[in-house]
Amino acid sequence: MAGGTVTRFAPSPTGLLHLGHAFSAIVAARAGARFLLRIEDIDRDRCRPEYEAAILQDLSWLGLEWESPVLRQSDRMPAYMDALTRLADLTYPCRCRRGDIRAAMSAPQEGALPAGPDGLIYPGTCRGRDMREAAPDDVIRLDVARAFDALATGRIGFRDGGQDHVMTRAQFLSDIGDVILSRRGMGTSYHLAVVVDDAAQGVTLVTRGRDLFDSTFIHVLLQRLLDLPVPDYLHHRLIRDHEGRRLAKRDDARAIRAFRDQGAEPQDILRMVGL
Numbered sequence: 278m279a280g281g282t283v284t285r286f287a288p289s290p291t292g293l294l295h296l297g298h299a300f301s302a303i304v305a306a307r308a309g310a311r312f313l314l315r316i317e318d319i320d321r322d323r324c325r326p327e328y329e330a331a332i333l334q335d336l337s338w339l340g341l342e343w344e345s346p347v348l349r350q351s352d353r354m355p356a357y358m359d360a361l362t363r364l365a366d367l368t369y370p371c372r373c374r375r376g377d378i379r380a381a382m383s384a385p386q387e388g389a390l391p392a393g394p395d396g397l398i399y400p401g402t403c404r405g406r407d408m409r410e411a412a413p414d415d416v417i418r419l420d421v422a423r424a425f426d427a428l429a430t431g432r433i434g435f436r437d438g439g440q441d442h443v444m445t446r447a448q449f450l451s452d453i454g455d456v457i458l459s460r461r462g463m464g465t466s467y468h469l470a471v472v473v474d475d476a477a478q479g480v481t482l483v484t485r486g487r488d489l490f491d492s493t494f495i496h497v498l499l500q501r502l503l504d505l506p507v508p509d510y511l512h513h514r515l516i517r518d519h520e521g522r523r524l525a526k527r528d529d530a531r532a533i534r535a536f537r538d539q540g541a542e543p544q545d546i547l548r549m550v551g552l
C-alpha cells in the first residue's frame with residue numbers, strides 16, 4: 278500500500294453485489310491508504326435505494342471499512358452541470374436516436390456496426406449544431422477532433438500498473454468517436470460524472486475491471502480538458518463464471534447475499550475470487 282494512495286469503489290445500485298464486485302472492492306481497499314466509496318446512481322430509472330442499502334451491508338460483512346461521507350452521484354448534479362458548461366465550446370447537442378445512427382452508417386445488416394466503449398461510433402450527423410439549439414431531449418456530445426485540437430496534442434495516455442498506455446487522436450476518432458457527456462434525461466453521463474468525482478474525492482489510484490480499460494482513454498481526455506489531475510490506474514482481472522462469462526448483475530446466484538444465505542463466511546468469498 279503506497280503512502281498517500283487514495284482509492285475508491287464505485288458501485289451502481291442497480292442490483293445486488295456479486296463476486297465480481299466483491300473482488301473489485303477488496304482490490305481497491307487493499308491498494309489504498311485511504312479507501313472511499315461512491316454510489317453511482319445517475320441512472321434514476323435503474324437504481325434502487327434497497328440495492329444501495331444491500332451493497333453497504335454486504336461490503337461491511339466482507340470486513341471493508343470506508344471513509345465518511347459516502348459520495349452519492351445524484352447529489353452532484355450541479356458539479357456535472359458546471360463541467361458541461363466549461364466544455365460548452367467543444368460540445369454539441371445531438372438529436373439522433375439509435376435508428377438514425379444505424380441509418381446514417383448505412384449498416385448492411387443488424388449487429389454489424391462498429392462500436393466502442395461508448396456504444397456505436399457516432400457518424401457525426403449533428404456535429405456543428407450549436408449548444409444554443411439544444412432541446413431538452415437532446416444528448417450532448419463531445420466533438421473529439423476539436424477537443425484534441427484544443428489540447429494541441431495528438432495523443433493521450435495513462436499509467437496502469439507502472440506501464441504507459443497511449444491512444445492517438447486518429448485511434449480515438451475511429452475506435453471511440455464523439456462520446457456522450459450528457460445522456461437523455463440524465464444531465465450527465467457515466468464518463469463525465471466519474472471524472473468530476475474522482476477529482477473531487479482526490480482519488481489518486483483508480484482500480485476497476487479490465488472491461489473499463491478503453492473507457493479510461495475517454496476519462497483521461499476529459500481530465501485534460503477540465504484541467505484535472507490524471508490519476509494512476511489499475512485495471513484488474515474479471516471474475517468469470519464456469520462458462521468463462523463475465524458476471525453480471527442479473528447473475529443472482531453469484532450474489533454475495535446468496536452465498537451468505539447458504540452459510541458462507543467472508544473468507545470463503547475471498548477464496549472464491551482467488552484472494
Ligand code: GLU
Nearest residue numbers: 287288289317471484485
Ligand atoms: N459504477 C461502475 C460500475 O458499477 C464503476 C465505475 C468505475 O469504477 O469507474 O461498473
